[in-house]
Amino acid sequence: MEASIAACILAALLATGACLRCEVCFGLGTSCTGDLETCAAGEDSCGVALTESTLVPPADTTPNGRSCPGCVAVFADQCSEKTIQCTGDETRCVDIVETLTTGGNPVQMVMKGCASESVCAQIKLGSSTFAGLSADLTTAKCTVASGAVEVAPGPGGLQLLKLLS
Numbered sequence: 625m626e627a628s629i630a631a632c633i634l635a636a637l638l639a640t641g642a643c644l645r646c647e648v649c650f651g652l653g654t655s656c657t658g659d660l661e662t663c664a665a666g667e668d669s670c671g672v673a674l675t676e677s678t679l680v681p682p683a684d685t686t687p688n689g690r691s692c693p694g695c696v697a698v699f700a701d702q703c704s705e706k707t708i709q710c711t712g713d714e715t716r717c718v719d720i721v722e723t724l725t726t727g728g729n730p731v732q733m734v735m736k737g738c739a740s741e742s743v744c745a746q747i748k749l750g751s752s753t754f755a756g757l758s759a760d761l762t763t764a765k766c767t768v769a770s771g772a773v774e775v776a777p778g779p780g781g782l783q784l785l786k787l788l789s
Contacts, residue, residue: 646670684712692717
C-alpha cells in the first residue's frame with residue numbers, strides 16, 4: 625500500500641514537470657547578476673544576449689572647438705554630466721532619455737553628448753521594436769554646441785581687414 629501511494633505521488637510530480645528558472649539581469653559591462661525567475665509554460669531554455677552600442681561615432685576625431693555636456697546612465701533618468709569636446713562635424717549637443725524593454729523588464733537610460741546635424745535630424749520621439757527589444761524614446765533634444773568654431777578669413781576678408789586698419 626505504501627509503495628502504491630509513493631508511486632502515485634511520484635507520478636503526480638513527474639506529470640507536472642519541473643519549472644525552468646533563468647537568471648534575469650541588465651547591466652553595463654560583460655557580466656551581470658540578477659534574480660532567478662520562473663519561465664512560462666513551454667519555455668525550455670535560457671539565453672544570454674550581449675549588446676555593444678556605439679553612440680554617434682565621430683568620423684573625424686579632430687576637436688572642432690565646440691563642447692557639450694556628456695554622460696551615460698543606465699537605470700536612471702539623469703546622469704552626472706562632464707563637459708566633453710566635440711570633434712569633426714559634431715556641432716550639436718544631444719540629450720536622450722529612453723526606456724528599453726526586453727522580456728517585460730523595463731530599463732531607463734539617459735545619454736548626452738556631441739552629435740552632428742544629420743544625427744539630430746534622425747532622432748524621433750516615440751516607440752519602436754526590434755528583435756524583441758522595445759525602445760520608447762521620451763526625451764530627444766538637440767541644441768547648438770557651445771564654443772565658436774574659428775573660421776579663417778578668405779582672401780577677400782584679408783583685403784577688407786587691411787583697408788579697415
